[in-house]
Amino acid sequence: MLRAGAVIVMLGVLAAVVGPFLTHVDPTAQNLALRLAGPSWAHPFGLDELGRDILARVLAGARISFLVGLTVVSVSATVGTLLGTIAGYFGGVVDDAIGRVIDVLLAFPGLLLAIALVAVLGPSLGNVLFALTVIGWVGYARLVRGQVLRAREFEYVQAARALGAPTARILWRHVVPTAIPAVVVQSTLGMAAAIIGEAALSFLGLGVQPPTPSWGTMLNGGRAHLLDAPHLTIFPGLAIAVLVLGFNFLGDGLRDFTDPKLKGKS
């Protein structure tokens, strides 16, 4: 599972990085005479409602997906780790305050808060990144808080404290590293969640705006042509499903690898 996930993700990275150079087709170039044309040798994934090459747009869309995934995951993981560490290590009022914020954010299921935020801030890539980060850091904070609560009772942490090591050093050298494997697993699964989140918002017309190629926007465009041009829906959706499956395989595999006791659970 780990290997299959790694292969799929590597292929995805490769498609995003070198793919657009290989096709030599501008993903925004229109050919209205051939609009909605099905797959052919010249255009393996066919053309969309404005005669744009779907393969070129899927490859360009991969860049948006990775950009969103990496940005959301790196900011969310950093903020969540920081706040989770503070809450778990210091406890008391700080823990309560952070805990209440987490409770309120978790009261909004899934993407609902992101939908609400983008609805009022306006549809754009920047607002999608912001909205997905607002809902994303919570999972990391909860995870890290739990790990830190455990780690602060370890004997070597107590020994460092007894030796007079500064708090920042104890946290950085002894406490935070214990949470890193769990954060890595969560980040891998978080990539999948962020990619689906961006695509969902774009599908609803709240995310990346045309003509920028995003997989969700492409699926939204395909809705009006399910009857006459299903390829508009099939290929961008397949790209999302395969990449997300890759990250889920990778995340599951990494979890089994870092904590064999969990193998087969969840």
Add this chain to the structure above:
Amino acid sequence: MTRFLVRRLLLTIPVLLGVATLVFSLIHLVPGDPVQAMLGDSASPQDIADLRGRLGLDKPLWVQYGAFLKGAVRGDLGSSLRTNQTVTSAILERLPATFELAVAAMCVAAAIAIPLGILAAVRAGTRVDYAATTLALVGISVPNFWLGPLLAIVFSIELGWLPVSGRGSAANLVLPALTLGAPLAAVLARMTRASVIEELRELYVLAARAKGVSFARAVLHHAFRNSLIPIVTVFGLQFGAVLTGAVITETIFAWPGVGRLLIQSIAFRDYPLVQGCILLIAVTYVAMNLLTDVAYGLLDPRIRFE
């Protein structure tokens, strides 16, 4: 038990207050003047002033906040800017459709996931298990905004078996329920598998088998029944995912529920209605979590005394 219930209810109050505060602040997050954004650039100063007065946005923030909380408690969330209908009645009108879809999706999920999870657990470590586990992971990875259109292409357009949109007959419900239920089925199948595997290792299953109980009976009547608590919990907690999924599913299949109402009101910048829909979905989710917790407490006394 009463103490547990009271404590759990008291813990919910600050969460609900936080939810209401966040929903209230949404309108103040609109870049620039929210009233101008709602009415558009062509609105006259008089129209803008009228709407500002109607929404109470000309009053101090704390007065607005107080009025919002008071209204929320009484079920008065203002009225739609587009239709003038009260937000509460607009939502209540759509609620049965969303509820119908959510229940159907959860039934679909249970019907697929429980047999699949039990099968994978019984055949743990074999090809059957590997196939079921992979299928579940595929189910989690396929987004419902792709699955929905794919199902529509196959069953409505190619085969012509089912209607592609609308609400009314049972046939209308099939595709939306499958679209919404599939990801939940995947999560539930994984949980069922893990939970049944755990129970199958217990000594009471071995004892039952030693007494001559058939393998099928040992699995279904002993192991599965005991593994139901975590399964029911996950089922309850996944209700939130169903509510969010309904926003997308209802949009795909033109299902006249609260999710579609939310997306339509976003398109028309009908912010009172947007706030109402968000508040309703979040409060329903909190209530479902509370019910799940209480049910868990009832089923497992250890939770009550923690």
